[in-house]
Amino acid sequence: MKRRTLIKGGIAGLASLYASRLYSNTFLKDATSKGNIGPFQPSWDSLAQYQVPEWYRDAKFGIWAHWGPQCQPERGDWYARGMYQEGSDQYKYHCEKYGHPSNFGFKDVINEWKAEKWDPDALLALYKKAGAKYFMALANHHDNLDLYDSKHHKWNSTKVGPKKDLMAGWARAAKKQGLPLGVSVHAAHAWRWYETAQRSDKKGPLAGVPYDGKFTAAEGTGKWWQGYDPQQLYAQNHPLSKNSEDDGAIHGQWNWGNGVHPPSKEYCENFYDRTIDLIDKYEPELVYFDDTVLPLWPVSDAGLRIAAHLYNKSIKKHGKLKAVINGKILNEQQRKCMVWDIERGQSNAIEPLPWQTDTCIGSWHYDRRVYDNNHYKSSKTVIHTLIDVVSKNGNLMLNVPLRGDGSIDEKERFVVEEIGDWMQLNSESIYGTRPWKVFGEGPAMESAAPLSAQGFNEGKGKPFGSSDIRFVRKGSILYATLLGWPEDQKAFIRTLTTASGKVEKVSLLGNRKALVFQQTNEGIKIDLPEQVPGKSAFVLKIEGNIV
Secondary structure, three states: OOOOOOOOOHHHHHHHHHOOOOOOHHHOOOOOOOOEOOOOOOOOOHHOOOOOOHHHHHHHHHEEOOOOOHHHHOOOOOOOHHHHOOOOOHHHHHHOOOOOHHHHHHHHHHHHHOOOOOHHHHHHHHHOOOOOOOOOOOOOOOOOOOOOOOOOOOOOOOOOOOOOOOHHHHHHHHHHHHOOOOEEEEEEHHHHHHHHHHHOOOOOOOOOEEEHHHHOOHHOOOOOOOOOOOHHHHOOOOOOOOOOOOHHHHHHHHHOOOOOOOOHHHHHHHHHHHHHHHHHHHHOOOEEEEEOOOOOOOOHHHHHHHHHHHHHHHHHHHHOOEEEEEOOOOOOOOOHEEEEEOOOOOOEEEEOOOOEEEEEEEOOOOOOHHOOOOOOHHHHHHHHHHHHHHOOOOEEEEEEOOOOOOOOHHHHHHHHHHHHHHHHHHHHHHOOOEEOOEEEHHHHHOOOOOOOOOOOOOEEEEEOOOOEEEEEEEEEEHHHEOOOOOOOOEEEEEEOOHHEEEEEEEEOOOOOOOEEEEOOOOOEEEEEOOOOOOOOEEEEEEEEOOO
């Protein structure tokens, strides 16, 4: 569908107009709405001018450090919520390791977190060597601790926990490696997410004793958190949402519907101020929102204002739009305004607009059990995901969870290094490519699992094998990637019939010799070499007059 534009020439024309009229009082007056100065205004119609920048389309692969205080207990994702759910695994673990949540709440876990082994320079060098073309750092999670020097939120990593500006460290390291910086923002949901902290045990010796979710600054006298108001962290000075006692109800309320107690204007505006501060201070090129559409939408326009601000700031800085926003569960219009993100899943078709998969080799937050039980994704699984996603016009952003101390364990490092080995041999079939007329062929296509909510179809289809092939193009070159090595050392691609154009040359990345092939109206048969180049997936470079 044709994009809506304000002036001829699309976003490039808008950038030119903006630059030439920046100091025009008339333009400033016309273009200003709630603090936004530039061509983008906080409305869906205005944001629909957006066009995905070429750097992001070309990059294809990013690595994410989804790292914060919830990694400190090493007990997996959503720890700061689960520790307040009586009887849950995380509640039991917390009581055993730290004590009862009425005495030792998540604020106290934050105080335990010191990030003493964190080395952003070494980590970014590793990520770049693995083939990442952009880097994403966690700015805050649902636990509501800002991991940067936040001037609007006292609960931040420069004042509590590590007492370091973590985002500044990440930003410097990313710049040193020449990688665009992304930030992931999750804190909008603290209002509903932390409601478990308002509870108390229903049985046992501490039945009826409230957890610390309702604590105030007055109760901090003489304690490590004296002078800090827990309500600024937990945001629980409000009635419970409908069905709050049902631990699963939150998933149906992620869009601020189905009985969520409405967030206050003060809460929404504080989130807005914190996020604008983050963008202005660290200047990320990519912002990921863990929200349905945009933060606080549709109960607040804060997310729309943030999006307009980011886009206008990017144009002012670069002379053209280079910024990217990732959002989830988008309708057709909203997908024109930002990049659609699918969590732990993939599209089953070539998407008309660029999109992204975000996934993890383990749990989102570090979980020692994944390490102990050898449950990390293999490099082969990650590589297959990357190839499949790219063939459908997407990018892959991969989280490699860090331990609480900021270090990466040796099993994760091994996976990352193996991804790098494959990319070193085959990256020309990834970077800068675009979809072909079809994304692939093979039996796995016949059992593709549908998306659910924001994604979650990962690993539910048939495993890839040597008959599964994925296609991308780069100019006149077609890359056909075999997702397994045929036992008979012969590849057959049904899609490449003589009707697809004449194939003139076939080679295999990692093998210097041209391959023998035969193209007919049934497809193309290719004799593969005896020696297998690399592992996991094998890229055929096909040249000729292919349509």
